[in-house]
């Protein structure tokens with residue numbers, strides 16, 4: 001049975017002065033058995049979140065929101081995977097905001113993914129189509145291209161051992177309050193698993209957790225988790241709100257319990 005995962009992406013919110021308290025509050029409000037929880041604060045708040053959670057909720061994972069594709073060197077302002085070791089155990093790669101704002105290509109995202117896995121950081125690889133691509137009906141082809149570009153140079157066994165997680169995040173749903181439907185998300189999860197199978201290197205796509213992301217709230221999470229192919233959520237705006245996270249993780253706990261009972 002695949003893990004049920006709720007990851008919060010805090011984006012460029014919180015400071016080292018307030019992040020620890022927020023993480024502690026969220027952890028206390030989301031103590032639900034069977035759900036893997038992850039908090040991804042800004043780089044500068046990783047220490048505060050790590051320390052706050054180590055005291056009170058060591059089972060909550062800490063993730064970075066990005067990682068550089070080189071190990072070290074003359075890259076002003078960048079952070080490499082070895083630098084994150086000890087601060088984080090997860091990392092988001094290929095978020096659409098970075099693809100958009102930092103011009104990250106699929107090939108570059110693939111290199112980041114490799115660095116993450118080599119450093120023992122569990123990667124959450126984000127894929128998803130833009131609005132015009134969905135209107136043109138090319139969403140399946142877009143995510144397949146993103147998967148192929150990011151994964152083709154990696155050994156399937158290493159990706160499996162590294163615990164690869166994929167987040168399907170339609171760009172038009174991120175931060176817009178306009179979430180995809182559960183049905184659309186499930187159709188895309190199927191396309192993603194087909195895409196993984198199509199990479200053809202001994203994958204068992206059914207082992208790979210797929211999260212939905214894009215305007216997830218406590219009010220709509222049930223729609224996604226009602227789909228057996230969806231294994232949780234990557235939550236942006238709502239992940240800064242303890243009440244919202246409490247509702248989201250509580251619903252994820254029902255899915256985790258049902259999966260546990262089934263097998």
Ligand code: PGA
Pocket residue numbers: 009169173174175176177213214215216234235236237238
């Ligand atoms: P959102 O962001 O929940 O604010 O739409 C999701 C994400 O960017 O991961």
